[in-house]
Amino acid sequence: MYNSDTATLPSVASFVFHFKKAKFWGDNMDDELKQALHEKGLRLTPQRQIILEVMLNLGGRHLTADEIYSLVKKQTSDVSLATIYRTLELFVDMNIFRRFDSGDGVFRYEIDTKKSEHYHHHLICLNCGKIKEFNDDLLDELENRISEKGFVIADHCLRFFGYCKECKNALENEKDS
Amino acid sequence: MYNSDTATLPSVASFVFHFKKAKFWGDNMDDELKQALHEKGLRLTPQRQIILEVMLNLGGRHLTADEIYSLVKKQTSDVSLATIYRTLELFVDMNIFRRFDSGDGVFRYEIDTKKSEHYHHHLICLNCGKIKEFNDDLLDELENRISEKGFVIADHCLRFFGYCKECKNALENEKDS
DNA sequence: CTATTTGCAAAGCGTTTGCCGGCCG
């Protein structure tokens, strides 16, 4: 599937736009991150700064720890995988990132925009490995039905596996020839 | 969460009933399994037999490979974890079991009753770790909407994390006292 | 100054694989 070194990710521009629009971070995200860390008695280090930056500007979304590591390493050689994992765990705790697993046993991370927008689901292409998103509030209805049965929902995860439009077309052409 | 040695699983009786009702296997499952294997040039071995048996009669559902290993080992010392994994992979290929991942990085296995009933979703309790099921066809509608966008769906996975009725009550009582 | 944070290397965990002997058909 994805290779760390060649990770090209979809619609970065649109994501940045989307993210800015969400107004989760102001213009000076460093200060905001710094303050958020301070509240917990923690510090803003270059590594943490770059990791957030990478996820915002370069990485796009749905990256594995290793992919993030590669991207961060392009900015500074002063990082280790261990720090990536530690920072990711920290940011997940702080609700800055979200961790989910794409079904192949490797965790992936994405910016957590939960606060400002509806949950989204993942469409995972079994051919090219790309992960797209799909928004729908149909799940609200389903959650209501489950709540009625006495189960208190804290979180959910919905993934669809299949073939994206591009791969489907490519595979069909292959078959024809 | 679960400990292999103390794995007590919910509603085994109701599951067996449910499973028999599904008529996926007749009364003599050994013969049916044997034949299914023969068609692929494979053999029915004691280990394979016991693994299926355990999943049907003892284990209930949603077991990890290690939990299955423990349960099988109670019946025969002549097993290894490697065989469990190899058999699980085989049975998954044969659509006898299904593999899914419960979000904690460990794969779990369950009988695959896909052929005879609607898909079910998992309700995972964050307190006791029990996994319950929930059937609903609301997802069909959602799948239709996704298909309209050109994504061909092959499979899906829907999990809810939260607190089951029992744990919710227990936690509330704890808080009161 | 000192608690936090880091890189490094090693350990941990669930899972997979190579090998060889054993067994079924």
Place this chain on the structure above:
DNA sequence: CGGCCGGCAAACGCTTTGCAAATAG
């Protein structure tokens, strides 16, 4: 006999951890 099969142990990939040195505030 010839393939399938199993146990064993080692390898594997991702993730976590212990430790001593570095550093933010």
